[in-house]
């Protein structure tokens with residue numbers, strides 16, 4: 063061949079080129095793929111690269127068998143249309159023989175002609191008309207199941223597999239899917255075995271001695287299929303009534319008739335009949351399943367074509383089931399199906415053999431060469447289809463196949479060419495048209511609830527991002543709720559700090575299963591969980607505004623409104639500016655006295671409990687509420703008390719509904735108790751805050767003096783003259799809500815966990831006390847003392863590492879965005895978990911669950927090896943917590959004053975049960991015993 067200009071990879075003993083092919087395939091299949099239909103280099107990398115290196119036609123070796131690959135259109139035509147039998151079908155061997163036996167697909171000569179005639183008759187246009195009602199009935203069964211399947215996962219591929227089997231069973235064998243089921247399942251298993259053994263070289267003789275488990279299984283399956291088919295045949299025999307009665311008009315009936323034909327030339331054997339039935343089960347359902355699955359997938363991505371196809375289906379059929387006349391008029395659908403078959407041909411390569419030397423074009427082909435015609439290569443050839451070859455453009459076929467291919471019959475041949483063209487061509491396309499029309503007629507919302515998610519999942523998987531599969535409507539929410547409920551259903555057995563698997567069990571197990579970045583679904587919302595530090599940094603730095611905050615909805619919106627933590631753009635920038643000024647380190651000096659007063663009020667209460675048990679978590683909640691009320695709003699806790707109580711109730715509602723999927727529109731008609739309650743709370747909070755604002759306005763009017771606190775700054779902005787900085791009263795309410803909320807829940811959590819950790823790590827409690835006494839003595843702390851409390855700083859940081867109050871934060875992408883190596887589709891939510899990063903042994907080492915403040919002895923950057931997102935209790939980037947210094951100052955003031963006065967040990971009544979109710983908190987509080995220093 064080489065002397066005739068046909069080159070190829072060198073033959074290697076004994077495997078030929080099979081090992082290279084397998085390696086190339088393994089590599090390309092494991093490589094993430096960009097979102098495109100450019101599947102040729104992925105599916106057949108050997109053909110793709112060898113045609114580039116050796117030319118349109120090349121030779122390679124399967125063991126010692128030469129294989130001639132031909133991608134030149136003229137030669138393909140010559141091979142496939144040859145009527146002298148120069149290129150017969152290849153002999154089936156091994157598993158393929160078990161699968162297809164000696165059937166229409168594989169046979170030659172007389173044997174073939176006899177059955178082809180019969181099959182032509184069965185699948186003739188006229189006969190197909192009679193099959194339309196049967197096909198619609200089968201689709202109806204499938205759609206009925208979808209309607210009632212109650213949120214469980216639908217695997218499209220499997221569904222279409224069942225459908226096409228049902229159709230082939232009903233139409234060709236007169237039995238329902240149920241009867242054909244075991245045959246289909248066995249054929250499917252045998253197909254799988256055949257496919258995964260395609261590239262294995264078999265050495266004659268060896269398989270007789272050394273039988274692999276596949277071989278044993280394949281033999282069993284072959285026998286099983288045979289006996290099931292015999293049952294089907296026996297049943298039909300029994301049904302045969304009178305002498306003159308025939309066996310039925312379907313394929314089975316026809317086949318049975320010719321096994322009994324009086325003319326020996328027309329007759330076929332029982333074995334042959336079994337092989338034909340087997341082959342039709344295989345060929346009839348696998349190909350159509352592929353066609354349907356890819357069509358649905360392509361329509362999911364191309365909603366414009368989906369809409370066109372739907373409009374056409376409605377125009378032709380209305381709400382009725384498809385009729386055979388109408389099917390012929392589905393022009394748009396036809397174009398879509400053709401384009402789908404071009405991009406994703408179910409049969410990738412056709413094969414023939416050369417038994418005696420033959421002239422093909424200018425080539426002399428020696429005997430015993432197998433010929434390979436890779437359909438995929440031609441369908442993806444830019445010289446034939448143009449530069450847009452990888453795009454889905456059904457309009458190519460607007461004026462028929464001949465026009466689309468420029469009359470090149472070998473440019474598009476998904477069903478083959480010449481006399482051996484697929485006998486089921488019309489059967490398959492009819493079935494696909496019926497199924498697609500019926501799906502489109504019924505499921506207008508299909509795109510949103512099913513196709514889109516499946517598509518996004520697919521795109522992410524191509525990029526190497528896996529995750530739990532999307533389930534209709536509910537996504538993974540049910541699994542997540544179940545996992546979280548189960549994980550927190552009991553207290554922890556010991557005082558372990560390994561709380562990651564408890565608070566976020568889904569993230570904990572899915573990063574192990576799917577990798578550091580994976581995709582899961584909150585109902586219809588795709589959510590990418592990102593724990594790779596580089597990607598986390600990129601997201602939170604939010605260059606070009608690619609990763610904005612998510613829009614709060616439902617109860618969370620009622621809780622936080624559009625305040626600083628959720629607002630975006632200019633509104634956020636203005637408010638952030640204002641808040642930065644108020645919570646700036648310098649300004650904080652002025653609020654330390656208020657923090658001291660609030661702590662003194664708390665310690666006053668504690669005096670009565672010396673030597674007794676105190677639940678400090680609730681105590682800290684009052685303390686932090688008092689502090690934020692006094693410092694930000696110039697009012698006492700008592701005044702703010704009802705606001706906090708309402709906020710807490712609202713927080714509980716947010717938390718218990720966090721994973722409930724809300725279907726838009728429904729909540730307007732059906733209000734739950736939580737809906738009613740939360741509306742009341744929202745109104746209550748709003749009017750209480752408005753009262754505080756009003757009073758302050760009156761006071762400042764009377765006294766002409768400004769307190770300079772947060773509320774004052776808000777009022778200034780409200781009365782300000784610069785238009786862009788003006789904020790409305792509604793905005794002020796949202797800001798106040800945000801600060802009331804963010805300012806106390808978080809610091810309560812920090813203080814609560816710090817006291818717990820110090821009560822069980824006495825040496826650190828002692829070290830912290832020594833430091834306070836050394837620096838502050840018995841006085842109240844002053845501003846200068848705060849940064850000098852180094853040990854306390856380490857303790858707070860290690861507490862925040864182990865028990866970050868905010869276990870995860872969210873962002874989103876509004877438009878398609880490149881994140882590191884990934885391309886994220888628009889409208890994806892991103893979840894970043896400080897908790898996951900803080901508990902990652904790769905970052906922190908194996909002693910990750912131990913309380914070791916010494917990690918932070920030389921600062922955060924040393925502790926994290928200069929990985930700035932490894933420790934991020936306050937977030938990262940421009941949206942870092944504005945209250946960071948405030949919270950740390952408050953915690954240091956309160957802790958110093960407690961340590962000066964009390965030693966504390968953990969009460970035996972303490973139950974270690976960290977949970978997340980918005981923040982990570984101790985479910986049953988923190989119970990300690992106080993004793994005076």
Ligand code: HEM
Pocket residue numbers: 626627628638800801804805806808809812866867868871872934935936937938940941942943944945946948949
């Ligand atoms: C231990 C205490 C605290 C922790 C662990 C904490 C944590 C956080 C985190 C993780 C964020 C970033 C959220 C995101 O990126 O989506 C954040 C933002 C914020 N925090 Fe804090 N916080 C604490 C205390 C406070 C305090 C005391 C205040 C108010 C006085 C406060 C007010 C805010 C506000 C307003 C934002 C939004 C900032 C923006 O988006 O520009 N936080 N906090």
